[in-house]
Amino acid sequence: MTFKKFYRVSALFLLIYLLPSVLFSDDIKEADKLYRQLDYKYALEIYDKIMKTNPSMDVAQKIANCYRFINNAEAAEIWYKKTLSYPDASADNYKYLADALKQNGKFDEAAINYTTWGQKTPAQAKEAEKQANICGVAKIWAENPDIGAFVESEIGLNSENSDFSPAKFGSKILFISDRWQKNKKGQEVYGWTGNPYLKIYSATPSSKQVDILKGSINKGFHSGPVAVYPSLDTLIFTRSVLASNKKAKLGEVGKQYLLIAVKKGDEWIEKDKLPFNSGGTFSVQHPALSPDGKLLYFASDMPGGFGGMDLYYSEKLANGSWSQPVNCGNQINTPQDDVFPTVRNDGKFYFASKGHIGMGGLDIFSAIGSRNSFKDIENLRAPLNSPKDDFGVLFNDDNKTGYLSSNRNGGVGLDDIYRFATGVKAEPKSQEKIYAVNGAVVEKGTNQPIAGLEILLLNKDKGTQSTVISDANGKFAFTLDKETDYVVKGNPQQYFTSQTGEISTKGINQSTIYDIKFELERAKGVFTVKLNNIFYDFNKWNIRPDAVGDLNKVNAFMLNMPNVKMELVAHTDARGKAAYNQMLSEKRANSAMDYLLNKGVAADRLTAIGKGETELLNQCADGVKCTEAQHQLNRRTEFKIVKVIPVMALVKNDKQQMN
Known part of the structure; x- marks a missing residue:
């Protein structure tokens, strides 16, 4: 589940009057119309029929996008691979494929596709390298979950649709769901998902009794999530509305507002909007109150943020x-989405x-601080987080147990509510702390693994050296001693660059794995990069027209290899x-x-x-009779790689403490 996917609203009469006809249409215009209106569920049904009879890259792309938007990572993976089978597919599809693979727990394959995305989109190369490295971190977290925590589905609260964002309400909890209501006919359907609009429900965890909140709080379109006043008589909740502009196009998406609702008898009555986006030019959503009710946190895409949705706070006057x-600051907020706050x-x-560095989709993080002063941002890791979306956490009074929302595999519906516990006493797997290096060597530019490379590990404290050989996948590993300084490097005799990584286990009190990636240029066959020589007319130094193409290739090479220096x-x-x-x-060189x-x-x-004339390529020295073509061979400019600045990504990954 992504925070936006349930808040896009399409026009009700489109669903009532047009839906029966378009569902059985194979007209690409109708499918594209639904796609533009964000009715992805119904657009998919038509695109699927078209793809079977008249396949194309454009339709495959839109099917993949639909599955991405409705957060079906498994289907998105399949369709982005189909899209990329077309030669003219956009390079961004590698990024979307990598995102889906990561959410599906295929971290190694995701890293490869992030790298390919960076290679094909140089402007995103740094971000691609970062995301590829994060895949290694996510894999370690997934394979080494906290043995003192458990997560289990709260089956009594979950439906076949989405259920998420629990909030404490006395002895009950409130949560959000787009479930089908029993014995209610004619429920309004949201074209993005094909399910009803989101509503706010109440439940007692010890029982299976789930009731929709009565009153105007659940009228209209999407309602929720909610924040509860300590007095339990007032709620702040998110309301999604259609665009108010009369000139708005059919299906145009509105914004999200925060509203007050007060309890009267057994009903919740909608009151005033909070004034944060009175103009409706941006959204505010996902409210959360501090325990004393004096601080309100929420998510918004209002101007002036760091990108995506940011977290903000407001003080009660x-x-x-x-x-x-006020923006909560760049310790919390990132260029991507930061949402679903809880205190x-x-x-x-x-x-x-x-x-932030995560395992797949949305991950839950903790932080120390308040307002716009935070520190110690920490990923809750597995099992509380998963490769899928994890969000909307609620802690019980003991601060060790509670509920969270997730669309992880094995659930009842789309998004489910899970109960969790932390700090559970468990038998450790091992009393011995583990320190190790997991590394890989690839060839710069091609990202192909380098097999058979000798890797050296120097123990700086003892002055000893160990060696291993990279395997067929370019992988290598070392075990490390505690309280020791090390240097890791590739054998400089084999490759043009000599990269070095320094590692220390001194002061590290928990099991730690270090990920190292070497990107190397071969020392042998420097000119295999196919930089052709260029030639000149007799007694001339100007660039001939036949040399322009080769010089342009050299220019492209320099752009793609920003670490290279050349003679x-x-x-x-x-x-x-x-x-x-x-x-x-x-003059020719210049x-x-x-x-x-x-x-x-x-x-x-x-x-x-x-x-x-000091380095002739043939016998045509002074006094030797040669043809013009033989002399021409010596009039040349060669391109020689003389230096490659090392490029290395070193990521320290802390495992869960094992004792």
Whole structure:
């Protein structure tokens, strides 16, 4: 479940009057219309029929996108792979495929696709490398869950649809669901999911009795999540509405507001909107109150944030109103979505995020602090988090047990509510702390694993050295001693770059695995990069038209290899005086360098060198009769890689403490 997917609202009369006809149509125009209106559930049914009779990349792409939007990662993985089978598919599909693979727990395959995305989209190379490294972290967390915690489905609360975001209400809990209501006919259906609109329900965890809240709080479109006043007589809740502009197009999505509801008898009556987005130009949602009810946290995409949805806070004033919201700061907020805040009874802050290092979709994080001052952001890891979406956490009074929301595998419906416990006494798997290196070596540019490379591990404290050979997948591993400093490096005799990673286990009090990735250039066959020499006319140094294509290839190579420095070495034939030929070769080298500089290659990456007639490629020295073609072979500029700045990603991954 993503925080937005249930809040997109389509026009009701579209569903009532048009749906029966479009469901059985194979008209691409109808499917595209539904797609634009965010009615992905119904667009999928038509696209699927079209794909069977008239397959195309465009339709495959839209099917993949639909499954991504409705958060079906398994189907999204299948359809992004089908989309990428078309040669003209956009490179962004590698990123979307990687996201789906990660949510499906296929971390190694996800890392490969993030890397491919970065290679095909140079502007995203750093982000792609980061995401690929995070996959390694997620894999370790998934394979080493906290043995002192457990998570189990709260079956009595869950339906075949979505159930999420529990909030404590005295001895009961309130939660949000788009379940089908028993004995109610004509429920309004949301075209994004094909399920009813979200409503607020009440339940007693010890029983299976679930009731929808009565009153105007559940009128209209989506309602919830909620925050509960300590007095239990007032709620703040999210309400989704259609666009109010009369000129709005059919199906145009409205925004989310925060409203007050008060209890009158056994009903909840909708009251005033909070004034945070009175203009309706952005959304505010996911309210949460501090234990004393004086601080309100919520998520919003209002202008001035860090990107995506950010978390904000507002303070309750003496007259009962709420102050202007303030961003919670960049320790909490990221360029992606940060949503579903919760404040535990002891004041500890929790939220869900896609921007911090996580296991897949939304992960639950804890933080110390309040307002816009936070520190110690920590992923709750497995089993509380999973590769899927995990969000909407609620702690009981003991601060060790509670409920969370997740669409992880094995649930009853789409999103389910799970009960959890932490700090459970368990027999540790091992009393011995584990320190190790898990590494991989790949070839820079191709990202192909390098097998048979000797990796050296130097124990700096003892002065000893260990070696291993990378396997067929480029993988290698070392075990480490506690309280020791190490250096890890590839054998510099085998590869052009010599990369080094320094590791220390000193002061590390829990089992730790270090992930190292070496990206290396081969020392042998430097010119296998296919940088062709360029040639000149006799006694000339200008760039000939037949050299432009090769120089452009050199330019492309330099753009794709930002760590490379290069020498441009120019030569002449043997005719003429040696001093003149030396000057001519320098002009030729500078002419080639100027061409690349004008293309945008940085000056500090290029060196122009003239060698005159000192390095002939054939026998055509002074006094030797040769053809013009033989002399031409010596009039050239060569491109020589002289330095590759090391590129290494070193990620320290802490396992769950094992004792």
